């Protein structure tokens with residue numbers, strides 16, 4: 601297993617020299633500065649790769665092994681008029697990545713909103729802060745801030761009442777804050793920031809697109825891009841929906857094992873792989889994470905490891921410490937290690953500690969939400985401990 605670290609580029613508060621100190625060896629990054637849909641060039645990718653891989657004398661080296669993500673434009677998900685041209689641009693980006701020798705690309709297929717939370721700094725009992733998704737606050741935003749058309753029908757009378765109570769008790773500043781969090785596109789998101797009217801417009805553009813249609817669009821996308829990936833030895837890994845269920849009445853189709861099975865069946869190419877994210881899929885009690893790792897082992901090229909703790913009836917959750925959530929991380933790592941051993945003695949699967957608590961000195965600093973250095977390093981260190989105990993020396 602190769603130890604990865606998500607690095608947000610030269611402007612990020614956590615630098616490459618910081619990453620070296622964590623013990624991570626593989627960089628997960630993207631050209632975040634390029635607008636969604638514009639094809640990447642080989643020289644742009646190559647320049648970033650040199651920045652990552654040119655090692656100062658006497659320091660340990662880093663390898664850029666995963667691109668997370670090449671964003672997929674909305675037109676592809678909706679199969680709008682520009683879809684064909686957008687897919688061609690996506691393939692051009694893939695080719696630029698492949699030409700620079702980067703073997704893994706992560707992407708997702710969530711419409712309109714990427715990963716979604718209602719709180720960024722939810723204080724947990726240790727005094728650190730975690731990201732949280734609160735179902736009632738989310739419903740309050742959906743019903744009373746966004747005032748989404750048709751939303752009432754999707755909530756029970758009891759849920760609507762709870763959401764109203766929550767909304768009415770929220771001070772203005774909190775309403776502004778939750779609006780900012782939901783519309784701003786969290787770090788690494790592959791969707792655009794939204795305004796409330798723009799949000800409504802984007803939702804309206806999805807009228808008539810149900811899960812079956814969205815799945816069909818993803819299959820068509822994969823049929824178009826996997827030959828290019830296969831020819832260049834690149835693996836594509838689909839990141840799951842976060843949280844793994846429909847939001848804002850939009851379809852989501854990478855939320856369960858059956859969702860992934862349908863995609864692998866439709867597009868059997870080995871380039872069609874999975875980004876196995878325990879924090880996203882693990883929110884659902886009916887996703888058995890070790891079983892999913894076993895079932896799709898041969899298609900897991902990249903793993904995001906973190907845990908969540910479900911609250912109340914399970915619709916709300918917060919991000920727990922990496923080994924303290926609802927996911928059995930030891931069982932998960934046993935599965936991944938077994939697969940990794942089959943593939944290569946040096947280890948091939950790249951994993952990163954996905955997200956981390958904001959803790960210690962990071963509480964006094966500006967941090968990238970979800971991606972502070974210390975909390976992520978705590979997660980990585982704990983995961984590394986499991987790997988050592990399993991006799992799988994991480995590289």
Ligand code: DNO
Pocket residue numbers: 668669707708714715787788789790839842877879880904954
């Ligand atoms: C969520 C995180 C996200 C993720 C993006 C992918 O689980 O890993 O930052 O990387 O949603 O698009």
Ligand code: MN
Pocket residue numbers: 839877879880904954
């Ligand atoms: Mn993830």
